[in-house]
Amino acid sequence: MVETAIKIDNVSFKYRNADSFALKRVTFEVAEGEFILLAGFSGSGKSTLLKCLNGLIPHFHAGRFGGTVEIFGESTLESDTPQLAKQVGFVFQNPENQISNLTVEREIAFPLENFGVPKNEIISRVDELVALLNMEEIRYRSPYSISGGEQQLTAIAAALALDPKILVLDEVTAHLSPRSAVHILTLLNELNKKHKKTIIIAEHRLDRCLNFADKLAFLEKGQLKVFGDLQAVFQSKEFPTNMLPKIPSLFLKLDKKIGLLGDKTSTIPLTVDELVATLNNR
């Protein structure tokens, strides 16, 4: 049986000084090995929700917290943040907020050093990650002299250092060039499929994730409006049509005009190839 990786039960949170709750009674579960997209307009509570997963909320950010978050059965209220860091790797929106060391290699080693891992183990773990993420060329460079995409890669490597089962990413492709973004997303897909990492990612570029994401959670004003597999979400009335990614959106417009669904197919094409195949079969 597949284990439950993340269980979010009735979670609410209000930042100190804020007038309203950033999260309102959010409930959903993520099974181990799933790839979850988190969507929502900005300010809808995406980052806040993600920060609940590694205990930054409520341990670090002051405010009113209600409900429970369990990571592999352990409540985040009962674990401390270092303990959670071993389970949940976290990559922030802006790599500059995360980077603090003089070389890429040191940056990756940093979490391991913090946990007092023996030096030879640190070295072999860094070797492993550098090879896994193809970072040989930048290994000895300063993280401040590399490109944004490479910085984000460094941040992901550091997040993977402790070999967490869950990887949480907050709009990590936002200020990358489209090609670097595709590179990072492809890499995440690989980490998910090959290395069985459970991944939850807040992302505005939904288009580029549809061929590998399992489920989508849509937040609006702190409430979880829809959660489920992509087909169910895109057919749901709760999901705003103007937030639909390009290909499904185009297909649904065509469907409205000439009726495509239910004819020979009951699924919405998510990628260019799927749409072309659907149109070709008609």
Added chain:
Amino acid sequence: MIEFENVFFKYDPKTDYVLNDITFKIDKAEFVAIVGKNGVGKTTLIKHFNGLLKPNDGIVRIDSLDIVKEPISKMASIIGFSFQNPNHQLFAQNVKKELEFGPKNLKIEESVRDATIQNLVDTFQINHLLERSPFELSGGERRLVSIASVLTMNQQILVLDEPTYGQDYRQKKHLGLFLKKLIEEGITVVVVSHDMDFILDFIPRTIVLSNGKIAADGETVKVLSDQTLLQNADLVSPLLLDLCYSLQQIDDTFTTSINEQEVFENILSMLSKKQKMSR
């Protein structure tokens, strides 16, 4: 007007030129996008606009002023700059004070200032954020406030580095329409961006930087349709274009377009043609 004449620039004498013989001209009231892969020198280029960086060789003129000879303060009154990372820019106690800071510094009359700010607050729908600390806002909201705080100063040229970063499609649309309005009022806007969809929707001219040179400069639709060019500049072609090329594989008469409505119409006519043929 922005003029670059054979501009060369490198940070370190031992390395290659980041800008290698760059020449272009942007007229008053033009809306221009600058694209290129991470690390290609887009930010380096725009830092020459207000003299934050000065060319090793060549000339940069803004409104006929040579930036090497003018003090940065003079340039600042002509050019508004919004940086990539809002955290480098925001500092005030609350959003309202953040928005007032620029115009106060430039000693803009209070009534003009308040009207401008009110207009921005309405356009970007950030009324509910005014009393909050900029540091309590979400990433996207923070970016929006940092852009608004530049727009308060009514400068003639605006340079926005990755303005859609962290923005959802609604905010992008508000921003795009607002910038278009500024263009109509005679303001020149230069946007550095990776957001191909935003550029396609709003910005008529695109300059592609690649290996320190200008790889293309022209009408956005033409530039972003050129797959070879995009590949060489390490950019990804817009999804709609990929779709069109794939559809051409099954119907070689399919006309490519990067306008969503046009693609929609083209698919409809392709399907109806197919239907007639099968009858």
